[in-house]
Every structure is written in structure tokens, then in C-alpha cells.
Amino acid sequence: MSNVTIKATDDKSGLHATAYSCDGTWQSSNICKFTVAGNHTINVRDALENEGTAETINIKDAPVLGNLIPVEYKNNNWVVADTSKEWYNYSTKQWANAVLLRTGVSKSKGQTVTVTGSNPEAIAMFVWIPRYEYKITSQYNIDINFIPISTTYTDANSSGYRVHPAFTFDSQELSGIWVGKFETSHITLSASTENNNLQCSNNNCANADGLRILPNVSSLRYNNISNSFYAIQSMDNRLKLSGDLHQMKNGEWGAVAYLAQSKYGINKEIEINDSSTYLTGDGDYITNVNQSTTGNITGIYDMSGGAWERVMAYYESAYNTTPDLKLPWGSTSTTNYAGFTSQIPSKYYDSYTSTTSAEACSGKVCYGHSLSETAGWYGDYADFVSYTGPWVGRGGAIGDGASAGVFASIISNGYPHNNSSFRAVLTPTT
Numbered sequence: 001m002s003n004v005t006i007k008a009t010d011d012k013s014g015l016h017a018t019a020y021s022c023d024g025t026w027q028s029s030n031i032c033k034f035t036v037a038g039n040h041t042i043n044v045r046d047a048l049e050n051e052g053t054a055e056t057i058n059i060k061d062a063p064v065l066g067n068l069i070p071v072e073y074k075n076n077n078w079v080v081a082d083t084s085k086e087w088y089n090y091s092t093k094q095w096a097n098a099v100l101l102r103t104g105v106s107k108s109k110g111q112t113v114t115v116t117g118s119n120p121e122a123i124a125m126f127v128w129i130p131r132y133e134y135k136i137t138s139q140y141n142i143d144i145n146f147i148p149i150s151t152t153y154t155d156a157n158s159s160g161y162r163v164h165p166a167f168t169f170d171s172q173e174l175s176g177i178w179v180g181k182f183e184t185s186h187i188t189l190s191a192s193t194e195n196n197n198l199q200c201s202n203n204n205c206a207n208a209d210g211l212r213i214l215p216n217v218s219s220l221r222y223n224n225i226s227n228s229f230y231a232i233q234s235m236d237n238r239l240k241l242s243g244d245l246h247q248m249k250n251g252e253w254g255a256v257a258y259l260a261q262s263k264y265g266i267n268k269e270i271e272i273n274d275s276s277t278y279l280t281g282d283g284d285y286i287t288n289v290n291q292s293t294t295g296n297i298t299g300i301y302d303m304s305g306g307a308w309e310r311v312m313a314y315y316e317s318a319y320n321t322t323p324d325l326k327l328p329w330g331s332t333s334t335t336n337y338a339g340f341t342s343q344i345p346s347k348y349y350d351s352y353t354s355t356t357s358a359e360a361c362s363g364k365v366c367y368g369h370s371l372s373e374t375a376g377w378y379g380d381y382a383d384f385v386s387y388t389g390p391w392v393g394r395g396g397a398i399g400d401g402a403s404a405g406v407f408a409s410i411i412s413n414g415y416p417h418n419n420s421s422f423r424a425v426l427t428p429t430t
């Protein structure tokens, strides 16, 4: 929330200003309360309704673009946005979108960017989740306030709000996160039914070059968690992205789920993607807008159904309960289905310390993770980690009907599976 005082008190006619405009809405107060970062328009008017000259101001903490190109959907196309004008507006459920362009493609303001077809100009689409504080007031009711990066506090504040944990990454405070608009796909391997088709075990895996985050294509499945994790690490490394691209953590999933279930999002159950071939956006994302987190094309898709999405969240005790087995990090209590050979940096996963979701974050509720706080909403399947199933999946799959949904959680041993995919998140360099 930013309060802006409109300074003009007299216009050119010499009459005193009697009305003030905040993004086109006239009011008697000269204070505009803007809840969204970005460009906003202010103006003044006198008693004879003579208007001043509209002025555009920029509220801090606008999306941090880095290598991404801002886009907006206009006249049935994605076009490069003019960021000096309003190109998103969370108050009207228009979330900010950006694309990563194919190597060799460059675009300027107003030009179209293709995201479908035989060789799309974009290789990935992302949606911005602005930093916010939240309070769950009752089932299905989540109050959200967008806050600047400077607003930090631990635990709940005196009004019961919590800064969502997804906006802290490796102790760095973030003004927002870029979330993959669709489940991750691959230009060749999405067609594969081979287990661990990615064959990625480090951060320089050549198969990562085929990863895509695009609509209307089959998502990539059949990989264990270490393969998906290292594939996205490799995409980040090989494309030399600014910021940090990584496999989505459970807390980051929660950040999207809560914003979707607020006045800034669809604010009702997201329709299931039941595509029998796991097509992102259910094969027609332009039509299937009720499958997006906003109920319009600017939202995030596939979070209800499609494939289950393995998130980076792990029950830390699972691998060391039987010390004589000396299992590697990421294992279950018996076997290393996930395929990690060493422990990954702690910033890349949510560590759970209990098999009870209400106690799994160092003895407390995992606030913001969409687990105990939202368990069972919309009939969504709710399950939690165990020694044999220490990994977490989200969202349900194509055939799960009412038990699928953005609040659904399931456990797994991390093994490759025909109905499990994954999502990417880019945390910006601020």
C-alpha cells in the first residue's frame, strides 16, 4: 500500500482544486491509496470541472524484469508492454506477465510475441506475484495487502497479518516472484514415457535447453525429483538468467494459491484441467480462463489438475531414521527414489520436521504453505509427508475430479511417475 498526496491545489484557471483523481476515480480527498506497484495516474479538477494535466507516477516495487520482456494481451495477441503506461492492475485481476524470448529473437514495444505454433518466439511465460501480507479470516476468505520490500516483520503483526514466506529467499527480501505460467514442458521429451527422460544430475544438463513454459502443449512427466530439480538449475545456468530460476517450492505454491483465493484473484474454485494428454491450459488456454488463477488470461494455469506438481518440500527426518543405511539426502527411510546424491542448498527446498502439517515448520504451522491453513478447501485432497513418502505434490491430476484443486496436496517417494510434472519460479535480483 502506498499513499500518494496530490500536490496540485490550483489549476491554470486560478480556481481551487475541489476533486482529485486516483487512476480515474474522482474523490474529495487529495490522498490516493494505491495497493499495486507500477504506474498510476493522478489529476485534479476545480469546481467548474476544469481538469488539470494528468500525471503518471510510478509506485515502487514494480515487477523486476531482468532478462524478461513485459507483455500484455491486446487484440488477441501478446504484445510487448509499454511499462511507462499501466500494463497490469491487480485490483482488476490483471496480473503482470512477462516472457523469455528464444535466442536471437528481439522485440520492441508494441510488437507481438508468439507463444504457440511450431516455433514460438517465447520459450517461457511467467506471471508476477507481488510481495504481500495475508490473513486468513475464515474458510475461503484470505485478506491480502501488497506491501513494499521494506515492510518486514516476523510472525504475525498486531492486526494478524503475516508477510508471506515466499518473499524471503535465502534471507533476501523480495518485491515479488515470477511463477511459471504453465506446467513445464519440453520440445521433445514431453512425448517420452521413459522414466527419468531428462537425464539431468548437475546444473549443466544439455537436455535443459528443450524446457519450455508455454500453453497448449503436453507437460513433461516421468521424472524423479532430482531430474526436474537439476533440469531447472541447468536452464538457469545455461541461459545465464538474472535472478534465480529453480523448481517451485511448496511455500511458493502457497503464495500463488492464496493470491488466487483473494479479491485480487479468481476468488472461487479454479476449474480442473482434465486434458487426457496433459496439455497445458487444457489445450486451449485462451478459452479455458476459468482454469487460471485470475479467471482471465493473465493468471497462472494448470494449478488445478493437469499433472500433479512435485514441489521442493522434503521431510528431513526420512533419510536418517535408520542411520546404518547411510542413505543420501532426499531418500525415503528405505530407498533413494528421488535420486539425489548429495544435499542441495537449503534455499531450494522447504524443510519439514514433522509428519503433522500443523507442526512441520519447526514445531509450528507452515504459514503460507497452503497445508494445515487451507486443508480440505473445495474438497481438495489433503495428505502430508511420512517416512516412506517424504516429498510433496500439489494440485491434483486430470482424473481427480473434485479432489483436485489448488489446495490439494499429496505425498510421494520422489519416484518418476506418469502423472507428475513440475513448475519453475524465478526470484528476481533486487
Ligand SMILES: [Ca+2]
Residues within 6 Å of the ligand: 183, 302, 303, 304, 305, 306, 307, 308, 309, 394, 395, 396
Ligand atoms: Ca498441475
Ligand SMILES: [Ca+2]
Residues within 6 Å of the ligand: 269, 377, 378, 379, 380, 401, 402, 403, 404, 405
Ligand atoms: Ca476441488
